[in-house]
Amino acid sequence: MDVLEIARWQFGITTVYHFLMVPLTIGLGVTVAVMQTAWHRTGKAEYLRMTKFWGKLFLINFIMGVATGLVQEFQFGMAWSEYSRFVGDVFGAPLAMEALLAFFVESIFLGLWIFGWDRLPKRIHLATIWCASLATVFSAYFILVANSWMQHPVGTEMIDGRAVMTDAWAVFTNSTAMVTFPHTIFGAFAVAGGFLLGISWYHLYKRRHAGIDTVDATGRVIVGESATLGKNRDKVDYKVWIKSLRIGAVVAMISFAGVALSGHAQAQLMIEQQPMKMAAAEAACHDGTGFSLLSIGDLRSGGATTCDDVVGVFEIPGLLSFLAHENFTTEVKGVNTLLPEYQEKYGTHLPDDPMYGDRAGSEINYLPVMEVTYWGFRLMITLGGLSAVAAAVALWLTRKGTVPLNKWISRLALFGMLAPFGANSAGWIFTEMGRQPFVVAPNPSFEGIDQVFMYTAAAVSPGVSAGEMLFSLIALTSIYAFLLVVEVVLLTRYIRGGIGSAMPEFHERPGDGDNDQDTDALSFAY
Amino acid sequence: MDFLPTLWFILIAILWTGYLFLEGFDLGVGMLMKLFAKNEKQRRVLLNTVGPVWDGNEVWLITAGAATFAAFPYWYASLFSALYIPLTLVLVALIFRAVAFEYRGKAHTLAVRNAWDWAIFLGSFIAAFGVGAMLALSTTGLPLNANGDRVGGPFAWFNQYAVLGGIGVVAFSLIHALAFLGLKTDGDIRDRAAKLLARWLPVALLPLACWAIAVVWINASLAALAPLLLAVVAMVFAWIQARARREGWAFIGLGVFLLAGVAAIFTAAYPNVLPSTIDAAYNLTVSNASSTPYTLRLMSIVAAFGLPAVLAYQTWTYWVFRKRITESHIPAAHPVIPII
Numbered sequence: 001m002d003v004l005e006i007a008r009w010q011f012g013i014t015t016v017y018h019f020l021m022v023p024l025t026i027g028l029g030v031t032v033a034v035m036q037t038a039w040h041r042t043g044k045a046e047y048l049r050m051t052k053f054w055g056k057l058f059l060i061n062f063i064m065g066v067a068t069g070l071v072q073e074f075q076f077g078m079a080w081s082e083y084s085r086f087v088g089d090v091f092g093a094p095l096a097m098e099a100l101l102a103f104f105v106e107s108i109f110l111g112l113w114i115f116g117w118d119r120l121p122k123r124i125h126l127a128t129i130w131c132a133s134l135a136t137v138f139s140a141y142f143i144l145v146a147n148s149w150m151q152h153p154v155g156t157e158m159i160d161g162r163a164v165m166t167d168a169w170a171v172f173t174n175s176t177a178m179v180t181f182p183h184t185i186f187g188a189f190a191v192a193g194g195f196l197l198g199i200s201w202y203h204l205y206k207r208r209h210a211g212i213d214t215v216d217a218t219g220r221v222i223v224g225e226s227a228t229l230g231k232n233r234d235k236v237d238y239k240v241w242i243k244s245l246r247i248g249a250v251v252a253m254i255s256f257a258g259v260a261l262s263g264h265a266q267a268q269l270m271i272e273q274q275p276m277k278m279a280a281a282e283a284a285c286h287d288g289t290g291f292s293l294l295s296i297g298d299l300r301s302g303g304a305t306t307c308d309d310v311v312g313v314f315e316i317p318g319l320l321s322f323l324a325h326e327n328f329t330t331e332v333k334g335v336n337t338l339l340p341e342y343q344e345k346y347g348t349h350l351p352d353d354p355m356y357g358d359r360a361g362s363e364i365n366y367l368p369v370m371e372v373t374y375w376g377f378r379l380m381i382t383l384g385g386l387s388a389v390a391a392a393v394a395l396w397l398t399r400k401g402t403v404p405l406n407k408w409i410s411r412l413a414l415f416g417m418l419a420p421f422g423a424n425s426a427g428w429i430f431t432e433m434g435r436q437p438f439v440v441a442p443n444p445s446f447e448g449i450d451q452v453f454m455y456t457a458a459a460v461s462p463g464v465s466a467g468e469m470l471f472s473l474i475a476l477t478s479i480y481a482f483l484l485v486v487e488v489v490l491l492t493r494y495i496r497g498g499i500g501s502a503m504p505e506f507h508e509r510p511g512d513g514d515n516d517q518d519t520d521a522l523s524f525a526y
Numbered sequence: 527m528d529f530l531p532t533l534w535f536i537l538i539a540i541l542w543t544g545y546l547f548l549e550g551f552d553l554g555v556g557m558l559m560k561l562f563a564k565n566e567k568q569r570r571v572l573l574n575t576v577g578p579v580w581d582g583n584e585v586w587l588i589t590a591g592a593a594t595f596a597a598f599p600y601w602y603a604s605l606f607s608a609l610y611i612p613l614t615l616v617l618v619a620l621i622f623r624a625v626a627f628e629y630r631g632k633a634h635t636l637a638v639r640n641a642w643d644w645a646i647f648l649g650s651f652i653a654a655f656g657v658g659a660m661l662a663l664s665t666t667g668l669p670l671n672a673n674g675d676r677v678g679g680p681f682a683w684f685n686q687y688a689v690l691g692g693i694g695v696v697a698f699s700l701i702h703a704l705a706f707l708g709l710k711t712d713g714d715i716r717d718r719a720a721k722l723l724a725r726w727l728p729v730a731l732l733p734l735a736c737w738a739i740a741v742v743w744i745n746a747s748l749a750a751l752a753p754l755l756l757a758v759v760a761m762v763f764a765w766i767q768a769r770a771r772r773e774g775w776a777f778i779g780l781g782v783f784l785l786a787g788v789a790a791i792f793t794a795a796y797p798n799v800l801p802s803t804i805d806a807a808y809n810l811t812v813s814n815a816s817s818t819p820y821t822l823r824l825m826s827i828v829a830a831f832g833l834p835a836v837l838a839y840q841t842w843t844y845w846v847f848r849k850r851i852t853e854s855h856i857p858a859a860h861p862v863i864p865i866i
Contacts, residue, residue, distance in 0.1 A: 063628040066581065067621040073591055077606025078613055081675070084606075088599020089817040093825060096596035099589040100832040108582035108836075108843055115578035115847060165821050206866035231865045461607040463675030472614040479618060483625060490632055497862035504860035526573045526631045 554703025662691020
């Protein structure tokens, strides 16, 4: 592997990993803020417990997002210095704004929220979680503006060999960003919805399994209580889980609708802005109208010039045209039509410039890796759709107040939590790999701007050796793997601990221990 | 003179000052977890003095990096790629430190907790050293070619200034943390911190002062003499106050020392943002490394609103958590009891 390939693997691994934490942070943050608002308004104990329990899991996850986000910001300069020089004038601005306007708010107000229980007036304490959680959404907007500019550069001119911002409004209202933002945010809420649903389901199942909750002849729940060995599971505990479950299921279903609608809008833009990505998503060699359900053949064999070995086995006629054009007849261009167009516009060979390293003068392959785009696209849709269906089924199954006493369904519920994570990852891998061989994809629809593009091969740091790059790849990957285990172990422990893991006082009975602690100074301590 | 690039050069210097001032004491507290705290209670006191604020402090680093990217893409690209290995280590250090802060209290066994303590200690040390080395090299130069790429291999950056800057920031962070603990704690921790502060203050500030003097000397900068002098005065002032056990004034003295020291370093380095040690013609300067006036204007407007807002609500945070923390405040550790 050469420097470029290692750098790409590193960026891919660190970004996908970072984006395991990010959607959960975004979705769960706002959800916790809503729960705390409910507590503030109603004063009901279950909302306080929900806030504390889900807030605890939110924090365990948040810190991983922070720690891995730092790597993202640094590695543009470290591993992709030519990219940074080329795009800095445009791309740096949203990143700096993210830090200054969003990330500061997130970090500082979250600190206030964590340590401010009982310290701040209740109303202000509630405001801190709203500030922090809405800032995560803003944060996503700025980052997606930056990413969307790479997919579809706007508001920019090519001056002295670099992209220069000429219209900030255009950059910050990029049509790509306007559809990617809701798609990503809904995707994040789908993750949070599934998370609430799966964990609550498991707790309700365990309550039934332990004989605490039972059902009457009609299947309606009879809520019970248990307080053995300091393990307090009262009737409010039941309310926490059933409400969380229903909130999660509803959030997941609404999110999927939002994801589907915004995804449809994205497809319509993609066909204009990155037609090759759409063709590669369909593994469509020839123009057509059908959405492929299964295509077989050697997706790569044609290389840069031909694409003839892919055979559609099942396809739904007209569906692809509907996704892209909202009718059933307009043909969507296939790879064989697009390749000559790209070659004519952007050349057949990389320039003989030292910035391309060993690849200078080599033939350009405009075709993304179709196994990845084709299956990534399908995996995203399938996993996303399945989790929405699961949420609807869950609502139906729990209509009488509790879950069925079935071990397998409850395991499935836990496992199903992973589906929205997978859908997010698959979607990102698809959209980033589908942009290749460009790191900044050319914008075909604007006059004069179609010279603003950059091949990934030209973006990597020329001064960094393969050895250095390999060192960081191995170091980061192994640390990330280790920390994933740590996070999962901790999350599992706190999930299994239930409410008591976030509210230690909950397990304590009067006279159970030292209650003389000075709660005024430290109501929540590391 | 290029007004906007110069403004952004100053703003980035301010961001780094903010970072070193704020994260300075929490990096220091992280190191003191192993060097200073006597027992578990004291370690938890130390951790909780920075608990609500350390994450906000670290955002100054992220903002300094992102602002450099936006305002001086060539500076950002050359500096970060030239220091590939050390910055990788800084990232690893910051990852472990952040995770350890959050997860330490959730450990079930002493061995695991001890491991997280080491992560906090080493993470703080390596991050402080790495950031110091990076800033020192940015102000004294790296072997860069005409394209701004490092030549001479992965360790070509290593020289006396890297060591000086690294030690400078580590030592400053330690002493700054002792002053901070004097303000944030009481009892044994406060007393011992005050004694150590009075004893070690001048020694700890020396490397950072040497770095400032070196940069002023290399660039023969007369304009930087004034802030340099102020830094020396602040150092003497802080020492006098520390010996008199006026903790608030000592802390302020350290802050002025840092501000003046960084001002001297950046004034002396101006207009270079990153000199090349190979050929002065390859120097990156405020003019040839910056973004366009359009982008800088946009960023200036954002910073004009954003930065004062950050200062306001961050100051408020410190006010909210202004109480001193003592060992008696630390609640008993609550193990998580599995109920399912």
